[in-house]
Structures are given as C-alpha cells and as structure tokens.
Amino acid sequence: MTHAFFAPPATGRYALRNARAPRCLIDTPDAGALAPAGDGDLVAIDLQVADGRVEAIAPGGSFAADHGPDLDASLVLPGFVDVHTHLDKGHIWPRQANATGDGAGAAAATQRDRTANWHAEDVRRRMDFALRTAYARGVVAIRTHLDSLAPQASISFPVFREMRARWAGRIDLQVSSIAPLDIFLGDEGVQLADIVAESGGNLGCVTKSQRFPGDPMPPDLDDALARVFQLATERGLDVDLHVDESTDPRARSLIRVARTAIAQRFKGRILCGHCTSLALQTDEFIEETIAACREAGIAIVSLPTVNMYLQDRSTDATRTPRWRGVTVLHELKARGVQVAVAGDNCRDPFYAYGDHDMLDTYTQAVKILHLDHPFGDWIRAASATPAAIMGLPERGVLRAGGPADLMVLRARSYSEMLARHQFDRTVLRAGRAIDTTLPDHRELDDLVMGR
Ligand SMILES: [Zn+2]
Numbered sequence: 001m002t003h004a005f006f007a008p009p010a011t012g013r014y015a016l017r018n019a020r021a022p023r024c025l026i027d028t029p030d031a032g033a034l035a036p037a038g039d040g041d042l043v044a045i046d047l048q049v050a051d052g053r054v055e056a057i058a059p060g061g062s063f064a065a066d067h068g069p070d071l072d073a074s075l076v077l078p079g080f081v082d083v084h085t086h087l088d089k090g091h092i093w094p095r096q097a098n099a100t101g102d103g104a105g106a107a108a109a110t111q112r113d114r115t116a117n118w119h120a121e122d123v124r125r126r127m128d129f130a131l132r133t134a135y136a137r138g139v140v141a142i143r144t145h146l147d148s149l150a151p152q153a154s155i156s157f158p159v160f161r162e163m164r165a166r167w168a169g170r171i172d173l174q175v176s177s178i179a180p181l182d183i184f185l186g187d188e189g190v191q192l193a194d195i196v197a198e199s200g201g202n203l204g205c206v207t208k209s210q211r212f213p214g215d216p217m218p219p220d221l222d223d224a225l226a227r228v229f230q231l232a233t234e235r236g237l238d239v240d241l242h243v244d245e246s247t248d249p250r251a252r253s254l255i256r257v258a259r260t261a262i263a264q265r266f267k268g269r270i271l272c273g274h275c276t277s278l279a280l281q282t283d284e285f286i287e288e289t290i291a292a293c294r295e296a297g298i299a300i301v302s303l304p305t306v307n308m309y310l311q312d313r314s315t316d317a318t319r320t321p322r323w324r325g326v327t328v329l330h331e332l333k334a335r336g337v338q339v340a341v342a343g344d345n346c347r348d349p350f351y352a353y354g355d356h357d358m359l360d361t362y363t364q365a366v367k368i369l370h371l372d373h374p375f376g377d378w379i380r381a382a383s384a385t386p387a388a389i390m391g392l393p394e395r396g397v398l399r400a401g402g403p404a405d406l407m408v409l410r411a412r413s414y415s416e417m418l419a420r421h422q423f424d425r426t427v428l429r430a431g432r433a434i435d436t437t438l439p440d441h442r443e444l445d446d447l448v449m450g451r
Helices: 103-117 120-136 152-167 181-185 187-198 221-235 254-263 276-280 283-296 304-310 329-334 358-369 378-382 384-389 414-419 441-448
Strands: 013-022 042-050 053-059 076-078 080-085 139-147 172-178 239-243 270-274 298-302 339-341 406-408 426-429
Touching (some): 181 187, 221 254, 239 254, 254 283, 276 283, 283 329, 298 384
Parallel strands (some): 080 139, 239 270, 298 339
Antiparallel strands (some): 013 042
C-alpha cells in the first residue's frame, strides 16, 4: 500500500505535469522566469523524471498529456532534511516518561533509561523504527546526536555506523556526539573525539558542565570550548553544539562559541542548536551575538516543537506557559546567518510526541515562529538550508540532474499545505512511489512496555 493519490508511470521517463513548487527550492538558472501560481512563491512547473533523477524542470504546460500524469496543481517538494535529531533516545517514552515535562525531568529520566537499557540491540531497534518512519515521511537526510558519556559512545557509535551503511542510498545519515562540555578538559574528551573521527562524525557537546550542573555559564566554559575546537581541528572535524537551551538570560554561551572559533580561525563547519535564551537578551546583545556568529560562520538550528514543550512549563497546573521557546530566527536570517528548523526528539523524555516528519516540523515552525506573512523562502529552513549545512548540495532542492526523491502533496498552495496534515502525500524515491505505511508503535512493545 502506498497511500499514493496518483501512481507515477512505471516507465523510466515521465513528466509530472501541471505541478506547483516553491520557486526558492528550484535550483535552475531560469527559475526566476517561471510563472507564479498560487500563494507565496509558488510557480507552475512540469517536472521530467528519467532513470530515477530529475531530468528537467520546465514551465507548466510544456509536456503533452501522453508524457505523464496531470497533477492538477499539486505541490511537488524535494525530500526534506532533518539536521538535528536524537535517534538514540527515540521511542523510550512508554518505559521512561518525563515526570515533570520540563528539561530537568527530561535529563533525569533519560539518564536513568540510558544506564539501565541502552545496550546495542535496544538502540538499534529504536533507531531502525525511527528511520523507517522518517523514510515513509519522505525525509532524505538526518543528522543524529548520540549521548556520548562513557561507556555509551562505544555502544551507540558502532550501531550508528551499521545503520548508516544499511540505510545508504535511502537516508543520508550523519552523527554528532553530545556530552557535557567539561569532559573535553580530560582524557574522556580525547577518546570521544577519536570515536567521532573514526565514525566520520561531528564533534559535539552541550554548553553545560557536569561539575557545575546549575550554572548556565560554567567557569570552565571558555577553556573547554577552546579544547573542543582544538580537538576538532586536530582531527579535521566539524562541530555541532547544543547551546543555551535555557530560559535563563544568564545563559550567554553562543557569543563565546563564536569568539572561540574566531580566535582559533576554525576552518570547519559549525552548527549551534537551540540558542533559546538569546531571545531574552537586549537588542544590543542580540546584534552583537549575531555579528559574532556571522563572522565565525555559525549556522543555527531551532527546535521549535521540543523547546515549546519543555520550556516555561510549571508544576502548577493552574499556570499557563507564556513563552514560545524559540530563538531569534528572523533576526539571524535577516543578518545572513544560515538558519534551519529540525525535529529534535521523538517520543522520549525531551518530547512526548513527534513522528520524524520534517513536513510536520516545518508546518509547526511556521505557526510557532511566524514563518508566514510572507512565507518568503522559509521552507528552505526545512530543506535546502539543512542540506547545505550537512554538505549535501543535491538534497533539499529541485534541480535537473538531482535525485527524483520527492514529496507530492494533494495540496495546491501553502494555505492548503499548512492547513491540513499532509498524510496522503506520495513519496517518490528515484522516481518511484514507495510504500508510505508507517511502522506500528506495537513493534516496540517488547522493548519499551510492561516494566
Ligand atoms: Zn538536541
């Protein structure tokens, strides 16, 4: 069962006729000449597929009826890209719920579950469930963080490498470590950097120290950050950090990350996630931080569903949350910083919900972050921009010569797309419709239920 509302022809070459797509995702020299159609930046196209790749993107009406199906103005999108996830944590919710629903409850529950349960087979099965779900949703590339405090890194990284090989050609998988910052001041940090390097991963940590758990700006911050960038430079690694995931305005690590990278003339890519407390700073400090990020070449990813879930939560059931939990994404983008949105956690103590669906993440981000009025090119934050951050130029865009890995929606406009869950999408991989039946949550019952 494909749930497809149309079936592409079985022939090697066909055209998707009378389709629409966002102009900002069409990577061809003449995209500017395509005729507007519908709301936002949508344009009318015919998209020709040959041998699993996009052969041509032509103005709507270019191809005769015998070349392929008439999509009646349906949207054609590239497969989306999830640049910040935690596939090692996913789906443990039934056996390890978050008692308080906040960040502290999430960290405590995850630590309990990790030490009790995260053997290789446990991680493997939950990761596989997540990847099959994402694939059915049309996601083409994912970066996952892996909890990396010893001994977990030596369990999870080999599982990741196995899954990356198994999923090659279907989902491009990347990895980043995540651990408390201060481990990089000792031997464990060196060992972790070596595991990351062996795995072709990104060196990552959170800007908090184990030794100063309640301190949003631990006194060893600068020393440890310098060490992270030094270890990354020595091994030729890119850096991917969890930064200032906090509602405490004293959390001001992002500018220190930027200054460290600038001071070391760091040559790799840098991605910083969350950065929520930046939204609580003065306008002057926000501008200063953004300027430093630009100079350091830092890209920023916002995790809107998870931040909104965890932050400004009260144990007082009579208090309503006031805070949206997102960083200053508009300001960052306006100043030329690469910005993305991503899914982050899924059915684990950091987020009780989620389904590895980047189209859903984008639609929720539109509403949480006001990525509308106008829609502009914000859809790139879920597609082309995370692909660029991951160094995957063929992903997240529609281009002649690129893979025909597409989502075809029944929706004809941004309005229709964002109004309704797009669960009837047709997912094409190498030009063919795949089975979009989702894995059943019951598959994991023996792993996560009945404790
Ligand atoms: Zn995260």
